[in-house]
Amino acid sequence: MNAKTLDAIKPFLDWIPLIVFFYIYKTTEGEGSEHIIAATTGLLIATLIVYGLMFVLQKFTLEKRQWLVVVLTVVFGGLTMAFQDDFYIRLKAPIINAVFAFGLAMSPLFLGGTPGIQKMLGPIFEMTPKQWMKLNWVWVGFFTLMAVLQALFAFVWVEYWAMFTAFGDMIVMVVFMVAQFWFLRGFMRKDIK
Template sequence: MKFLFDLFPVILFFGVYRYGDNNQDWAHRMAVEYLGPLIAGGAVPPTQSAILLATAVAIVATVLQVGYLLARGRKVDNMLWLSLAVILVAGGATIYFHDDLFIKWKPTILYWAFALALLVAQVIYKKNLMRSVMEANIKLPELVWSRLGYVWILFFVGMGLLNLLMAFVVFRTDTSAWVSFKLFGFTGIFFAFIVIQTMMLSKYIKEEDA
């Protein structure tokens, strides 16, 4: 359930974009009606309507995520706060300037922000954030915890670079393909990374169970 909750804005972004891209008259009409006052000059380009609508829905979905957790008295993870800040800035700029450049940068900014947070915590404050998250479920030697922290840093840096490659090189003229990769490609890579990490740490898990 938490996985679906975390992916909620991304799934809605994908769904709204795909529907709007396939129904451009509807998308343009909705964008003019609801986003017109928020766009510089008030003109909504028909070709940008789907991405603008999808971006607006992703912003609302992320706000609702935070609001739901606060209303239930639950802790809002720092990563979710960071995600909210990035989508508000990048998404807001996308809508205002009616330019998908900003929303395409959003995953990279977010991944690199995660990497920077992990690096600063581990190098400057001597706190391994991945250890804080995982230590309740697995016990590892100190050296392994340190290496694992740096592996996650490199992973997030690599994901940020991959997004730039896909958004501005491979799918430079095909926003629809980038939107699909954003959901399915990144999710698949993340799961593959988790599986590989679990396999590499399995000997420690077995030792702990024994």
């Protein structure tokens, strides 16, 4: 599989473990957190299979973000299964989003004043340093919002947590991305248009 094809399917592969989790969560019967424990088992297995496949397809490497997802899924999924308590798996998404927010917020300190979002989107968009910094803070805000939403659904609106994790955050993300690229379309590099 060539790199272009792999880049095109990566976003879809990322959702497979969540879809497996949601399917098992919704179709498994049990009392208390039994269905979450079963779904977590499916999530762990699917995560290891998907990212194992990606590891091989990406020439025995994973991106930092992919490693973060795998490690946190294994750690929190493992804790969930070891203690038979769904509290730990519910921590995963808020922590991942908080780490992304923190990483972007701190990125100018570690990247010589360059915001992390510029490192990611620089090949596509042309902006002034001030605009890049503003965009970086928009993304920090987005990941902070996602962390807060994930925490609310995980610990306040628990009955809707699996649904939000599988679909709600995807909807919020798609809306954000569409709005983001709508506003950024005027900054697209001339050689890309």
